[in-house]
Amino acid sequence: MLTRLAPSPTGALHLGNARTFLVNWALARQNGWRVLLRIEDLDGPRVKAGASEGAIEILQWLGLDWDIGPVSQTDDLTPYRAALERLVSRGLAYPCRCTRSQILAASLSAPHAGDHELRYPGTCRPAPGERIDLSRLDDPEVSWRFLTPDEPVPFNDAFAGPQSFNPQLEVGDFLVATKQCQPSYQLAVVVDDARQGVTQVVRGDDLLGCTSRQLLLYRALGLGPEPAYTHLPLVVGEDGRRLAKRHGDTRLSHYRDRGVSPERVIGLLAEWCGLGGRREMSATEFAERFELASMPSEQVVFAAVDDRWLGS
Template sequence: MHRTRLAPSPTGALHLGNARTFLANWALARQQGWHIILRIEDLDGPRVKAGASDEAVDVLRWLGIDWDAGPVTQRSDLAPYRAALERLAGQGDIYPCRCTRKEIEAAALSAPHGDEHELRYPGTCRPVEPTPLPPAALDEPGVAWRLRVPDGATAFVDHIAGAHRHDIAATTGDFLVATKEGLPSYQLAVVVDDARQAIDRIVRGDDLLGSTHRQLLLQQRLGIEPPPEYYHLPLVLGEDGRRLAKRHGDSRISHYRAQGVAAERIIALIAEWCGLGEREKLSAKEFAGEFDLAAIPRTPITFNPATPHLAPGSSNRG
C-alpha cells in the first residue's frame, strides 16, 4: 500500500491555499487507496505558535478530512535526525558553518540567488575536499551544518509539473541540514521522516519544486531508495500575483468559519480551483468522488476575496 502524509506546520493558521493542497492530497489518497499519516512539522522553534497544532487538526476535521495514523510530531523523537547527520558527517558530505545570517546576506548582495526560501550560501566555510568527521563533531555548540552540493542541474518528473530541472548550486548552494540550535533543518527532517514513515507519495505546492531537488540529493546521500513520487500543485496567489499572505486580507480558514461560512462553501471554492467547475456547496466526500488529477490547472490560481463562496453567513445560502 502506498503512503502519503498531511504535514501542517504550526507556524500559523491554515489558509485557503493550504486547504486546497490538503484536500487535493486527501482526495487523491482516498481515490487511490493510499494510507494517510498526519504529521505535525514542529521543528521551526521560533516560529511555532502556541495552540497552532491543535487548531490545524481541528480545521482539517471541520473540513471533513481524515487520516489513518497520527498526529505524530517531529520534536517527540530527534534521534533519527541525529543518526542521519552522523552518517552524513562520517561520509564527509556535511561540514560545520559558523557564518552569521548577516554575513550570508552581505554575500548574497553580490552573488545571484534564486530561491525565496533560503539565501544562497557562498561557500565561505566549505572545505576544499570532503572531510569525514566523527559523531562527536556534531556536538560543537553554535555551529550549523551544510551539505556539499555538486555543480550542475538535476532533474525529476513530477505528476503535475512534468519534467523539472533545477541547479541547487546556483540557487541555494550548500544548504543547511542542521541549525546552530542543534535542530535538523526542514530539508533533512522531511527526508528522514518520509523514509522512516515509508512515505512514497508526496502532494504539495509547487513553490517546493526546488526543495524536491535538495531532498532527492539528501535521499541519495543517505541511501534512501526508491525516491517518492511527487505531485506539485500550482499555488494560490493574491490578485497582485504574489503568494497568498496577510497582505491579501484574512484568508485563514478559521476566519471564515467564525463568520459563519460553511465548510461546504469553502470546499466548493476549492473544487473550482481544482478545475471541477462551479457549484455552491460540496462536501469533502463529494469532492473526493469528483476529484480528477487531470483537471488540475497547470497555472496558478488567483484568489478573489470578494467571491460569494466566502460571504459572511454563507452557510445559510444555496
C-alpha cells in the same frame, strides 16, 4: 502506498493550505493510499501555541480524515541526529559559522523571490578529503551544510511534468542543521518520509526546487525508495504574491467562526480545482469528482469577490 498531510504549527491554515490538503486527501481516497497526519513542528521559535490542535480541528471540520497519526516531529529527535552523523561521517556535511549578513556580503546572487534564500558561496567548505570530527556536532555555535555537487537533479512530477534543478547553482551548500544541531526542513522531511514509508508527496509548487535537494539527501543517506511527487500551483492574492495576511484574513478558522460551512469553503476550492461553477460541496463529493488532469495549471487568484461569496 502512503501519503502525508503535514501542517506546520507556525500559523493557522488558510484557503491555500486547504486546497493542497484537500487535493492530497482526494488523491489518496481515489487511489487507495493510506494517509499519515504529521505535525511539522521543528521550527521552534515560530511555532505558535495551540496551532497544532487548531490545524487538526480544521482538517476534521473540512471533512478530512487520516489513517495514521497525528505524529509530531518533536516526539523523537534521534533519527535526525543519526542522519546528520551519517552525512558527516561520509564527508558529505560540514560545520559552518557564517551568519546571514556574512553570506549576504559574500553572495553574488540576490535572495530567491518569496523564500529569501541566499546562495551560500562556500566560505566554510572543507578542503577535498578533509575529515570532520563528529564531536563538533555538539558545538552550539555552528550550523551544518550539505556538500552539494554541481550537477542537475532531474525528476518527473505527476502534475508539473519533467523537472530539473541544480541546487549548487541555486542555493549552494544548503543547510541540513542549524545551530544547536536542530535539523533543517530539508533534512527532516527526507528522514521522516523515508522512515515513515511515505511514497506519495503532494504539496505546493513553491517547493519544486526543494525536491532536487531532497533527492540528493535521499541518495547521500542511502534511503529509498524515493517518493513520487505532485506539486500543485499556489493560491495567490490579486498582487500575484503567495496568500498571506496582506491579503486579508483567509484563515479557515476565520470563516468557520463567521458561520461559513465547510461545504461552502470546499465549493470554492472545487471551482479552483477545475470542477466547474462554485456550489456547496462535501469533501466526499469532491474526492468522487476531482480529476488531477483537469486541474488548472496556472496559479489561483483569491479576490475580494471570493471572500464575499464565502460570506454570502
